[in-house]
Amino acid sequence: MSSTQHDPTYAERLGSEVAANPAAVDDVSKLSMNVEEGALRPGGTPSIFSKNNVGLLVQYAAIGVVYASLYAVVYPAFTVYLRMEGVETSSIYILIVLPYTLKCFIGIITDCYPIFGYRRRPYMVMGWTLCFVCCLVMACMNIGDPYYPDPTWADLTSLTAEQEAQLNTDAPNSGTTYVLLMILANLGSVLAFTASDGILVELSQREALEVRGTTQTMVYVVQDLFKIVGTAAVGFGLNSADYGGSFANTIGLQGVMAINACFSFIAIPASWFLISEKKSEAQNIGEYWNKFFDLITHRAVYQLIIFRFFHNMFAWISVTASSPVQSVWAEVEPMTSSVATILGNFVAASALYIMKRWGLGWNWHWVIIVCQVGAIIIDCFPTFFTIWDVFRNQWFWLGVPLISDFPDAIGYIVTTYALLEVIEEGNEAATYGMVTAVSTLASPFATVITKNIDANFDLSYATIQTDSTFARQQVTYAYVIMYCMQIFSLVFLFLLPKQKAQMQELLARGGKSRRVGIVILCIALFLFIWSVMTNLMSIFPATSCLSIAGGTGC
Known part of the structure; x- marks a missing residue:
């Protein structure tokens, strides 16, 4: 049933406590400045650069390196080196970020079950330890031989029978x-990420209304800047001929994973010694x-x-x-792609800083539009x-869209x-994780939709290599549909308030609906299971041909 019951704001709850206990007025007076400035919890505006908080920046820096490098290796390692099809590499992109959909479940654990009395730091240590072990194992593994014995064969439109016999046809399956x-490595980083989000929410909600979002924006600036490290490791480290580049030597995939390790x-000790956290009691899971x-x-x-969810989808x-x-x-080399990504991270970090400096009060609707x-x-x-060969250049393909990183970051x-x-006190990590997980869940769901849409067109690697009018038309249709869907995403803006004050008003007076809450939880669970299954199916040869996995049918 719906309810229009008014929920008290932090200031109203504080006033009620004073009325019930006048002796507490001295303690309340210490918090009055925060209430007047619109802070959501007491404690005063924090400094993210203090000794007690700087470890949080280390967390997001490490997350930036790991996430960027794991995501960036897909193109040179799986598309160029192993010659996987576009449908398969699209699935790999999603599977790498799939652990982000678990943030809600991880958040509940960190909120409810402290270790040694701490809700965040032990989970950060465990997460980074898992990530370290997985990256170390990959640093010691050999991914196998490339698809083409001679990298120059990739540029040929047809191969002789003798050349085809020398192809490593098992290469796409070896990854x-x-x-x-x-x-698993990304799952470890997500465990640390989720615990870090809990600390981030606690610090951010201590900020006054006018500056709230400063700490939040700053950690993402650091994350974007350190994505440059991971991207550079791939761009310069995987730029040999086998990976589609021009360098004579390479550090290989093992070298990239060693950097991640x-x-x-480094993030393990920073999680414990450079982050301050008060001890907490375990929460009853039922009450929680x-x-x-x-x-x-x-x-x-x-x-x-x-x-x-729907905007992102x-x-x-x-x-x-x-x-x-x-x-x-476009004949993009891995190094060129990485340099463009590095520049894009600079653009995104600059956009976030501008938002922190001048845009905290901008109208959210107009900003997103x-x-x-x-x-x-x-x-x-x-x-x-x-697509239509009007002008083909790898820098034109990658360079112009760099400008779009500016509005993307702000949006x-x-x-x-x-x-x-x-977010309420006590469930910071779960709530932050739930909303971001649902948002992230839109990504694999959007990819499944993308693969099912594109299954109606011939977008295979072999077709694109022909560079025929038919191939160009097929790709054009797919991109036109993509742009139309992105414009359609703006339809859902009516669900988002225009600014913080309007969001607080909606929270206090917008009412509740138990039925809607149940429906959202059920749909989220269904989408999670469906997305995991279909994306896993798309990377295994026996099931990748199924239409539900984006194939053309077995």
Whole structure:
């Protein structure tokens, strides 16, 4: 049933405590400045650079390195070196980030079950230890021989019978073990990430209304800057001929994973010694769940969840042929791709800093509209110019869309600002994790939709290599559909309030709906199971041909 019961704000709860206990007025007076400035919890505005908090920046720095490098190796290692199809590499991209959909479950554990009295730091240590071990194992593994014995054969439109006999046709299947280890490594980083989010929420909610979001934005600036390290390791380390580059030597996939292992190892002591945390008692899971579910039933919360899922689902629809197009038509080298990504991270970090400096009070609706439309307009020129051979150049393919990283970064961060306004004390990690997990869940779901849409077109590697009018038309249709879906994602903006004050008002007076809360939980569970199954099916030869996995049928 729906309810219009008014929920007290932090200031109202504080006033009630004073009325009930006048002797507490001295303690309350110490907090009055925070209340007047609109802080969501007491403690005063924190400094992220203090000794007690700087370890949080180390967490997000390590996350940036690990995430960027694991994501970046897919193109040179799996598309170029092992010659996997576009459908398979699209699935790998999603499987790597799939652990992010578990953030809600991990958040519940960290909220409810402290270790040695601490809810966050032990989980950070365990997460980075898992990531370190997996990366170390990969650093000691050999991924096998490349698909082409001679890298120059990749540029040939046809091969002789003798050349075809020398191809390593098992190469596309040899990356499965690596993919699984990469998933486990990212799972470890997500465990640390989720615990870090709990600390981040606690610090951010101590900030005054006008500056709330400063700490949150700063950690993402650091994360974007350190993504440069992971991207550079791939771009310069995997730039030999076998990986589609021009260098004579390479550090190989093992070298990239060794770098990840180093950063994971550094994050372990930083998790314990450079982050301050008060001891907490274990929470009763039944009482915790009732409180957590009650929060989900608030209109402000379930509207935010619905907005983030459906907006992201349509905004993230892509094209499965993007990697083959980049490799065959744009002839992008791994180093060029990495340099462009590095520049893109600088652009994104700059955008976030500008948002922190001037944009904390901007209208969220207009920011997202301008960012979404602007990114599409910027991206379509190099895309269609490359497809129809008007102008093909790897820097044109990668360089112009760099400008779209600016609106993309701003569009992302404003949706996280809204999340801070609805989280309650005691379930910080679970709530932050749930909303971000549902948002992330939109990614594999969007990929499944993408693969099913693109299954209606011939976007195979062999077709793109022909560079025929038919091939160009097929790719064009796929990109037009993608842009239309991204524009359609703006329809769901009506679910998002315009700013923090409106979000607080909706939380306090928007009412509740238990039925909607139950429906959201059931649908989220279904989408999670379905997305995991279909994406796992798409990377195994026996099931990748199924239409549900994006194939053409077995």
